[in-house]
Amino acid sequence: AQSVTQPDIHITVSEGASLELRCNYSYGATPYLFWYVQSPGQGLQLLLKYFSGDTLVQGIKGFEAEFKRSQSSFNLRKPSVHWSDAAEYFCAVGAKGNTGNQFYFGTGTSLTVIP
Amino acid sequence: DAGITQSPRHKVTETGTPVTLRCHQTENHRYMYWYRQDPGHGLRLIHYSYGVKDTDKGEVSDGYSVSRSKTEDFLLTLESATSSQTSVYFCAISIQVSYEQYFGPGTRLTVT
Known part of the structure; x- marks a missing residue:
């Protein structure tokens, strides 16, 4: 069965530090891939998507995948x-x-940023 | 931002009462979805629609029904609300099932 795994439930980083959030999927062919962000009290916003081509994808807010x-x-x-x-x-x-x-969602990773 | 609105944005209701949540889109997308989001459970699909009057169940459909009489509107009804249905409900739309979904701002429902 297809699945999406986000191994890290919660991550804490210092402001200014680099960030990497992990995502693994289980699927036989190349799927379409997406990252969303949800700020507190808000809906989900699409950060970036991969359909085909260049494997490094640029998104909004300075994110890449x-x-x-x-x-x-x-x-x-x-x-x-x-x-x-x-x-x-x-x-x-x-x-x-x-x-x-x-279409499948992972269970999410909560990011805390410390000053 | 995609043109998706949800109403009401907040609602408090009593156990046993019927509740209807509305999702309205201005994007003319074929697919519409209702999710609930609860701590520790992520997003769970309740129902989805693949066209006017065409709907199907998701993974947590018990206690919920939906209707779609127009392309732009997708209604979620709790026939008899229970405390376990206290949650944040999100509507989403997409062009294709496997393509990106765009989300509404959510409805916070509290059943007392």
Whole structure:
């Protein structure tokens, strides 16, 4: 069965430090890949997406993600974290399968930024 | 931002009463979804729609029904609200099931 795994439930980083949030998926073919951010009390906002082509994808708010087929991963990165980046981050996978198209969310990673 | 609104944004209701939440989109997207979000459970799909009058169940559909009489509107109804349905409800839309979803601002529902 297809699945999306975010191994880190919670991450704490210092402001100005680099950030990497992990996402692994289980799917036979190359899926569509997404990262969302949810600030407290808000809905989910799309940060970036990967459909095909260049495996390094740039998104909004200075985020980027890299698709690594060999590792079935799509990790989110930011070189220098700002206090306003504190939020919940969700990885998602869109998949085309024999039983139809589907969409899966990971369980999320909560990011705390300390001054 | 995608044109998605949800109403009401906050609601407090009593156990046993019916509740209807509304999602309205201006994007003309075919697919619409209702999720609930609870601490420790992430996002869970309640129902989704793949066209006018075409709906299907998600993983947590018990106690919920939906209707879609127009492309732009997707209603979620709790026939008889229970305290376990206290949650934040999000509507989302997409062009295709496997494509990115765009989310509304959410409705916080409290059942007392």
